[in-house]
Amino acid sequence: MQPVNSYSLVEIASLIKGQLIGNGELTINALNTLECAVAGQLAFLANTKYLPQLAKTKATAVLVKAEFAKDLPCVAIVVDDPYLAFARLSRIFDWRVQPSPGIHDSAHISASAIIDVAAVISAGVVVGDHVIIESGVFVGANTVIGNRCKVGKNTRLEASAVLYDNVCIGEGCLIHSSVILGSDGFGFAPTPDGWVKIHQLGGVRIGNDVEIGAGTTIDRGALDHTYIHDGVKLDNQIQIAHNVVIGEQTAIAGCTAVAGSTKIGRRCTIAGLSGIVGHLTIADNTHVTAMTLISKSVTQPGQVLSSGTGQDAHRNWKKNVxxxxxxxxxxxxxxxxxxxxxxxxxxx
Amino acid sequence: MQPVNSYSLVEIASLIKGQLIGNGELTINALNTLECAVAGQLAFLANTKYLPQLAKTKATAVLVKAEFAKDLPCVAIVVDDPYLAFARLSRIFDWRVQPSPGIHDSAHISASAIIDVAAVISAGVVVGDHVIIESGVFVGANTVIGNRCKVGKNTRLEASAVLYDNVCIGEGCLIHSSVILGSDGFGFAPTPDGWVKIHQLGGVRIGNDVEIGAGTTIDRGALDHTYIHDGVKLDNQIQIAHNVVIGEQTAIAGCTAVAGSTKIGRRCTIAGLSGIVGHLTIADNTHVTAMTLISKSVTQPGQVLSSGTGQDAHRNWKKNVxxxxxxxxxxxxxxxxxxxxxxxxxxx
Amino acid sequence: MQPVNSYSLVEIASLIKGQLIGNGELTINALNTLECAVAGQLAFLANTKYLPQLAKTKATAVLVKAEFAKDLPCVAIVVDDPYLAFARLSRIFDWRVQPSPGIHDSAHISASAIIDVAAVISAGVVVGDHVIIESGVFVGANTVIGNRCKVGKNTRLEASAVLYDNVCIGEGCLIHSSVILGSDGFGFAPTPDGWVKIHQLGGVRIGNDVEIGAGTTIDRGALDHTYIHDGVKLDNQIQIAHNVVIGEQTAIAGCTAVAGSTKIGRRCTIAGLSGIVGHLTIADNTHVTAMTLISKSVTQPGQVLSSGTGQDAHRNWKKNVxxxxxxxxxxxxxxxxxxxxxxxxxxx
The missing domain is CATH 1.20.5 (Single alpha-helices involved in coiled-coils or other helix-helix interfaces)
Structure with missing residues (x-):
C-alpha cells in the first residue's frame, strides 16, 4: 500500500561506514526485526537477548558487531553500534512523500509575515503578524501560528499544532500534531473573592533538533520565557509549565508533568507518567523511573530515582495499604x- | 433548547423486547434517573442501591427486572438487564442532527482520494493522497487525514482529529476530537553527541467498533504497525506508544499511558491514570485499579492488580513516607x- | 521583538490604590522579578524569602508592604498585598494585540447562528446551527463550535478549541487551544459480545470567569450536564469525565483526572497528576498534594490529603517496595x- 525505497547493500554499507561481508549487489527495500524479516529486508542485532534469532533469520542482510559476524545465514554489515546504524538507515527508508514548497491557496498569511520560498504551508494554515518562517520549513494542515513567532530552517510542524504569540523554534525540530506552544501558564493571585489572573507576558524559546510529541503542551513564561534547549526529546502528552528550563539532550517520556519554574539539567531521562513539582533544580544525568513523583531538588548528578509501591494482587495490596x-x-x-x-x- | 425525540411505550418495549406492564400508549421523550425523572420520562433500576427511589419515582415508566415489577407508581417494562436496555435506548433519544452526505466547499481533497457519495466531509477538512473513505463515514470540521489512510463504513471522526499517513480504521468506529493517530513513536538511538531519530516506518491499524476518546494519541509503529483490535474502548487523553497491541473488547479509562511494544490481552479493564511500561504482555481479563503502575508482565488471566498507598491526611502520610x-x-x-x-x- | 506598554508610576499607583514613595513621574515599561529587573521595570516582594534581593534590585520601583518600604534603592509603591497588585498590573502590560471585531471571510457560520457584531471570529472557524455568540467574544483560528452552543460576553476561545453540540459557556472565560468540551462520556453497558454504547445525551455548562488550560477535555453528561461553576481554574491536560460537578473557585493543576459523577466542592486546590475516582463527594476547601489518588469521599472540609511514597534512590526504593x-x-x-x-x- 505504501511506496518502497530500494538500495543495494553496497550503498547501505557505504552510508553507515560498515564492513560488508557477502554479496553487495543484493537489494534491500525495508528494515525489519531479525524475527520478522523476509527476503529483501535488512535486520539488526542490537541486544544479545535476540542472538538466538540471528541464525534463523530470513533477512537478506543483518547489521551486527564484528563478534557476531560469522556463520550467518545471510549477508553481514559489520558496524560498531548496530542500533545506531539502524537508526541512521531508518531515514532513507522513510517512504512518506514531502510536498513541494509553496503556500496553499487556503492558507491565511498575515501581510507582515515573511515566509521563505522554500517552505511548505499546507491547507488551512493561519499565520499571524510579524512571523518569520525560514527555508525548508513544513507547516502541516490547519496549524495556527500566532503573532511574532519564528520557525527555524527545516523545522517541521505537523497538522493542527498551535503556536501562540511570541514562540521561537530553532532549526531541524519536529513538532507533532496538537502540540500547543505558548498557552498561558497557570498563575493566579488568591483573594477572598476568587482568583485574579496573572497575565503571562513571557514567551517560549525552543532550541535546535528538538522533537515534541503529539498533544504535548508548553506554557509561555510569566515574565521571562520557558526554555527547551537543543536536542531535547519530549514524547506525547507531556505538560511543561511556565518558566521551566529543560537542558540539552534530556529525554522525557509520555504523560509526564513538570510544574512551574523547575530547571531540569542535561542528558536526563525521565520515564512516563512522572511528576516533577515546581521550583526544583534537577542535576544533569538524573534518571527517573516510570510514574515517580519528584518533590525535592536533585543536587548530585547521575542518580536514579523512583517512587511508588510496585504492582501487586489487589487483595494483598489492600491489606498492605x-x-x-x-x-x-x-x-x-x-x-x-x-x-x-x-x-x-x-x-x- | 434541544430537539426532542418521542416514542410510545409500546414502541420502546418492542425495541428492547421488554414486557410492558401498564398503559403502552403513553409517550416518552427522554431517559432519566429514578431520582430526577419527571412525567414523560423513562427511568431504570440497574443497581439495587437505588431500590428505595423506585417507589417514589415521578417517571412515566421504568425499566426493571421482573422481581421489582410490582407495586410500582408507574408503567413497568420488564427486561433481563435494565442497564443494557437503557444503553440500547440511549441511541434513539440521541437528538443530535446528522448532516446530509456531501463534501463541504471548503474541504481540500486530494485528486487521488476516493470518497464515497454517502460520506459527510465537513468544513475545513483536509484529505491526502490515495485515501479511501467509505459510505456512511462522517468527518468533522477541520479534521486532517494524511496520505494512504482508510476509514471504514459508518465510522465517525469528530472535529479536529488528525490521521497521519498510513492509518487504517475499521467500520463503526467513533474517533473523538483532537485524537491523533499515527504520530511518531518515541524512538532514538543514544550517541555521545545526542539522540539519533529512528524514523517510524509502520502505521496504525484500528479494528471495527472501536471508540477513542478526545485527546488520545496513538503512535505509528517503528517497523510493524500499532494495533487496536475490534471493540476496544479508549477513554480521553490516553497515550498508546508505538507497536502496542490491544486485544478485543479491552476498555481503558482516561489518562492511562501504555509504553512501547506492550501487548494487552482481551476483555481487560484498566482504570484511569495507570501506567504500563514497555515490552510487557498482559493476560486476557486482567483488571487494573486506578493509578496503578504495571511494571511486570501478567501471565495468569483474570487477576486484579493495584499499586499505590491510598489517600491519607497529609500530616500522617508525611510520617509514614x-x-x-x-x-x-x-x-x-x-x-x-x-x-x-x-x-x-x-x-x- | 514585542510591542511595549508604558505607564508612569503615578498611573500605576493609582490603578492599584497604592501609596507612592518617590518620584512618580518615572516610566515603567515592564514587570519583572527583584533579581532580574532592570531600569524601567517594576518588581515586587511577595515572599520574604526574597527579602535579601530587595536592597540590591536594579528595578525602578517595587511593590512592597509598608513594613519593607524603607531604605530602598528605588521608588516604592506600598500595598497590602504585593502579589495581588502584581497580578492586577500584569493585565496592563499584556502587549498582545486584540484584533478588531468581525467575521473572517474564511469562517463558516451556520445561517441560524447569532453572532454579535462586537465579536471576533478568526480564520477557519466553523460555527454550527442555533449558536449564540455574545459581544466581546474572541474565537481563535480553526476553532469549531457545534450546534446549540452559547458563548457569553467577553469569553475568549483560543485557536483550535472544539465545542461539541450543547455546550454553554458563561462570561469572561478563557478557553485555551485544543480544549475539547462536550466529547462523549465513557459509558458502556457490558454484554458477553462486547460493550454497548450509552449515548451521552447531556451537555456541558460552564459558569463565568472560568479558565480552562490547553488540551483539557470535559465530557458531556450522560443524562444531565457536566457542570463547571464560576471562577473555577483548570490547568492544562486535565480530564473531567461525564456528570462531574466542580464548585466555585476550585483550582486544579495539570494532568489531573476526575472520574464520572464526582462532585468537587468550592475553593479546593488539587495539585497536578492527581486522580479522583468516580461517584465521590469532595468537601469544600479540600487540598490535595501532587500525584495523589483520592478513592474515598471527603466529608470534612479543609483537609489536606496525600498519597504515594515520596522519591528515593532507586536501589533503596527497590528493597523497600x-x-x-x-x-x-x-x-x-x-x-x-x-x-x-x-x-x-x-x-x-
Whole structure:
C-alpha cells in the first residue's frame, strides 16, 4: 500500500561506514526485526537477548558487531553500534512523500509575515503578524501560528499544532500534531473573592533538533520565557509549565508533568507518567523511573530515582495499604520491643 | 433548547423486547434517573442501591427486572438487564442532527482520494493522497487525514482529529476530537553527541467498533504497525506508544499511558491514570485499579492488580513516607527481635 | 521583538490604590522579578524569602508592604498585598494585540447562528446551527463550535478549541487551544459480545470567569450536564469525565483526572497528576498534594490529603517496595513479638 525505497547493500554499507561481508549487489527495500524479516529486508542485532534469532533469520542482510559476524545465514554489515546504524538507515527508508514548497491557496498569511520560498504551508494554515518562517520549513494542515513567532530552517510542524504569540523554534525540530506552544501558564493571585489572573507576558524559546510529541503542551513564561534547549526529546502528552528550563539532550517520556519554574539539567531521562513539582533544580544525568513523583531538588548528578509501591494482587495490596497508614506507629512499636529486649539482655 | 425525540411505550418495549406492564400508549421523550425523572420520562433500576427511589419515582415508566415489577407508581417494562436496555435506548433519544452526505466547499481533497457519495466531509477538512473513505463515514470540521489512510463504513471522526499517513480504521468506529493517530513513536538511538531519530516506518491499524476518546494519541509503529483490535474502548487523553497491541473488547479509562511494544490481552479493564511500561504482555481479563503502575508482565488471566498507598491526611502520610524509606531496615530489626525472642524461649 | 506598554508610576499607583514613595513621574515599561529587573521595570516582594534581593534590585520601583518600604534603592509603591497588585498590573502590560471585531471571510457560520457584531471570529472557524455568540467574544483560528452552543460576553476561545453540540459557556472565560468540551462520556453497558454504547445525551455548562488550560477535555453528561461553576481554574491536560460537578473557585493543576459523577466542592486546590475516582463527594476547601489518588469521599472540609511514597534512590526504593508487599505480614510479626514480650514481663 505504501511506496518502497530500494538500495543495494553496497550503498547501505557505504552510508553507515560498515564492513560488508557477502554479496553487495543484493537489494534491500525495508528494515525489519531479525524475527520478522523476509527476503529483501535488512535486520539488526542490537541486544544479545535476540542472538538466538540471528541464525534463523530470513533477512537478506543483518547489521551486527564484528563478534557476531560469522556463520550467518545471510549477508553481514559489520558496524560498531548496530542500533545506531539502524537508526541512521531508518531515514532513507522513510517512504512518506514531502510536498513541494509553496503556500496553499487556503492558507491565511498575515501581510507582515515573511515566509521563505522554500517552505511548505499546507491547507488551512493561519499565520499571524510579524512571523518569520525560514527555508525548508513544513507547516502541516490547519496549524495556527500566532503573532511574532519564528520557525527555524527545516523545522517541521505537523497538522493542527498551535503556536501562540511570541514562540521561537530553532532549526531541524519536529513538532507533532496538537502540540500547543505558548498557552498561558497557570498563575493566579488568591483573594477572598476568587482568583485574579496573572497575565503571562513571557514567551517560549525552543532550541535546535528538538522533537515534541503529539498533544504535548508548553506554557509561555510569566515574565521571562520557558526554555527547551537543543536536542531535547519530549514524547506525547507531556505538560511543561511556565518558566521551566529543560537542558540539552534530556529525554522525557509520555504523560509526564513538570510544574512551574523547575530547571531540569542535561542528558536526563525521565520515564512516563512522572511528576516533577515546581521550583526544583534537577542535576544533569538524573534518571527517573516510570510514574515517580519528584518533590525535592536533585543536587548530585547521575542518580536514579523512583517512587511508588510496585504492582501487586489487589487483595494483598489492600491489606498492605492499611498497614502503610500505620507505619509510623509500627516503627515506634519496634523501637519499644528493641528496648525491652535490651533491658532483658542487660538484666539477664 | 434541544430537539426532542418521542416514542410510545409500546414502541420502546418492542425495541428492547421488554414486557410492558401498564398503559403502552403513553409517550416518552427522554431517559432519566429514578431520582430526577419527571412525567414523560423513562427511568431504570440497574443497581439495587437505588431500590428505595423506585417507589417514589415521578417517571412515566421504568425499566426493571421482573422481581421489582410490582407495586410500582408507574408503567413497568420488564427486561433481563435494565442497564443494557437503557444503553440500547440511549441511541434513539440521541437528538443530535446528522448532516446530509456531501463534501463541504471548503474541504481540500486530494485528486487521488476516493470518497464515497454517502460520506459527510465537513468544513475545513483536509484529505491526502490515495485515501479511501467509505459510505456512511462522517468527518468533522477541520479534521486532517494524511496520505494512504482508510476509514471504514459508518465510522465517525469528530472535529479536529488528525490521521497521519498510513492509518487504517475499521467500520463503526467513533474517533473523538483532537485524537491523533499515527504520530511518531518515541524512538532514538543514544550517541555521545545526542539522540539519533529512528524514523517510524509502520502505521496504525484500528479494528471495527472501536471508540477513542478526545485527546488520545496513538503512535505509528517503528517497523510493524500499532494495533487496536475490534471493540476496544479508549477513554480521553490516553497515550498508546508505538507497536502496542490491544486485544478485543479491552476498555481503558482516561489518562492511562501504555509504553512501547506492550501487548494487552482481551476483555481487560484498566482504570484511569495507570501506567504500563514497555515490552510487557498482559493476560486476557486482567483488571487494573486506578493509578496503578504495571511494571511486570501478567501471565495468569483474570487477576486484579493495584499499586499505590491510598489517600491519607497529609500530616500522617508525611510520617509514614519517612518510615517507608526505612522499611527494609525495619524488616531486619523485626527478624533480629524474633531471633532474640526465640533464643530466650529456648533458653527459658 | 514585542510591542511595549508604558505607564508612569503615578498611573500605576493609582490603578492599584497604592501609596507612592518617590518620584512618580518615572516610566515603567515592564514587570519583572527583584533579581532580574532592570531600569524601567517594576518588581515586587511577595515572599520574604526574597527579602535579601530587595536592597540590591536594579528595578525602578517595587511593590512592597509598608513594613519593607524603607531604605530602598528605588521608588516604592506600598500595598497590602504585593502579589495581588502584581497580578492586577500584569493585565496592563499584556502587549498582545486584540484584533478588531468581525467575521473572517474564511469562517463558516451556520445561517441560524447569532453572532454579535462586537465579536471576533478568526480564520477557519466553523460555527454550527442555533449558536449564540455574545459581544466581546474572541474565537481563535480553526476553532469549531457545534450546534446549540452559547458563548457569553467577553469569553475568549483560543485557536483550535472544539465545542461539541450543547455546550454553554458563561462570561469572561478563557478557553485555551485544543480544549475539547462536550466529547462523549465513557459509558458502556457490558454484554458477553462486547460493550454497548450509552449515548451521552447531556451537555456541558460552564459558569463565568472560568479558565480552562490547553488540551483539557470535559465530557458531556450522560443524562444531565457536566457542570463547571464560576471562577473555577483548570490547568492544562486535565480530564473531567461525564456528570462531574466542580464548585466555585476550585483550582486544579495539570494532568489531573476526575472520574464520572464526582462532585468537587468550592475553593479546593488539587495539585497536578492527581486522580479522583468516580461517584465521590469532595468537601469544600479540600487540598490535595501532587500525584495523589483520592478513592474515598471527603466529608470534612479543609483537609489536606496525600498519597504515594515520596522519591528515593532507586536501589533503596527497590528493597523497600519488596517490604511494602510484606507489610501486613510484618505487622502480624510485631504483634506476636509484643505478646511474647508481655508474657515474659508478666512471668518475670
Amino acid at each position: 492499611i498497614r502503610f497508614k500505620q507505619l509510623n506507629e509500627m516503627a515506634k512499636r519496634i523501637s519499644k520491643l528493641e528496648q525491652k529486649a535490651d533491658n532483658f539482655s542487660s538484666e539477664g | 519517612i518510615r517507608f524509606k526505612q522499611l527494609n531496615e525495619m524488616a531486619k530489626r523485626i527478624s533480629k527481635l524474633e531471633q532474640k525472642a526465640d533464643n530466650f524461649s529456648s533458653e527459658g | 519488596i517490604r511494602f508487599k510484606q507489610l501486613n505480614e510484618m505487622a502480624k510479626r510485631i504483634s506476636k513479638l509484643e505478646q511474647k514480650a508481655d508474657n515474659f514481663s508478666s512471668e518475670g
